[in-house]
Amino acid sequence: MSRTEGTGPIRRAAVLVNPAADAGHATQAAGRAVDRLREHGIAVTRLEGADAADSGRLAHEAVAGDIDALIAIGGDGMINLALQALAGSGVALGIVPAGTGNDHARAYGIPLGDPRQAADVIAAGRTRTVDLVEVTGPDGTGRHFGTVLAAGFDSLVTDRANRMTWPRGRMRYNVAMVAELARLRPLPFRLVLDDGTVLERDLTLAAIGNTRSYGGGMAVCPQADPADGLLDVTLVHAMPRRTLVRFFPTVFKGTHIHHQKVETVRTASLRIESAGISAYADGEPMAPLPVELAVRPGALRVIVPG
Incomplete structure (x- = not known):
């Protein structure tokens, strides 16, 4: 659209x-x-x-x-x-x-x-x-993002990578991912949608997209449209380590949403809660959960190819 x-x-x-x-x-x-x-x-x-x-x-x-x-x-x-x-x-x-x-x-x-x-x-x-999407943290501070907000396994990987001083570049994230895989566990989440629906799930990760991808082309929210006034929410349910390793490459193609352990919903606003988890969006730290997310329709003019 x-x-x-x-x-x-x-x-x-x-x-x-x-x-x-x-x-x-x-x-x-x-x-x-x-x-x-x-x-x-x-x-x-x-x-x-x-x-x-x-x-x-x-x-x-x-x-x-x-x-x-x-x-x-x-x-x-x-x-x-x-x-x-x-x-x-x-x-x-x-x-x-x-x-x-x-x-x-x-x-x-x-x-x-x-x-x-x-x-x-x-x-x-x-x-x-x-x-754009506005994120409001526990302290009431608001911040906008344009692509995808991540919370769960992927944000734990980012937390770990940010604490590391070696190696440098993308390899640091690979090392951090291996370390987090070793301690993989179900993460209890609670989400409240704009119509009041409450979702309580044990998840590997939750991704909330205004656009399709994060992490350099990982199509975690493959059907997201940045002009439809809605958030595309991808919930990856808790899964064993071996299953997650096989599952991970499908995210680059966006075919993961057909997996039995993946749930998708759309909503104009969202509250997301989980203990000990921070939210990242556009690759930047937003706030520790819980956070409130709300679409700001038409908040940005972006220059695009003809």
Whole structure:
């Protein structure tokens, strides 16, 4: 479904860069993208904060100013930071993928691997209006995400990987996954849907999708549509370690939803509870459970290919 689409000139843009993304490759990507944008006649201001909080401040200031687009150069974490400033603003999001997962770029067909091609998409100015999801944590703080929120085995793997200093890169997550598999256990969850339905399940993981994939193309919510006003919820019931190992590759194709241990539902809002579990979305930590999730229909304009 496409809520609204349009095309308009991009004359002024702010570029938000994460120099550390993809082992520093984002800096090279930023240089190529900015040069290409300027070739198109776009006035570009480059933003590089000292840390995430500083980058967030710069993004909010830029969106409050006179720009047509805020362009995130990096991975899904950098886009997530941009979303906090863009939500409901009417300023368009431009994406130059230069991270590890790039699941926002995958969702909207942004070219991977060539910053100049991504810049050409931005210069063409075709936009699509899509939903965001607001997550409210136990302390009442709200934060938005654009792709998938994960809670359970996958978030435990991320927790462990974030505590590790070796190895580096994606191998760190592989090591963390092996370690969590060794201590795999059923995780009691309680979910409350928008119509009041209560689901109490022993799960391996719960994934709540605005778009299809996380983790670099894992189609955990393969039927998710970011413009339908609904969350796609994928619940993977508790299963033995050996079964999970065989099950895992099917997630890349999205065929896992046909497995007898998988349950899917759609809802416009959701409360999700489980003890000792943190929620991650767009690859970033959101909050410890319980959290409340609610779709914000049409909260984002994103620049997409023609």
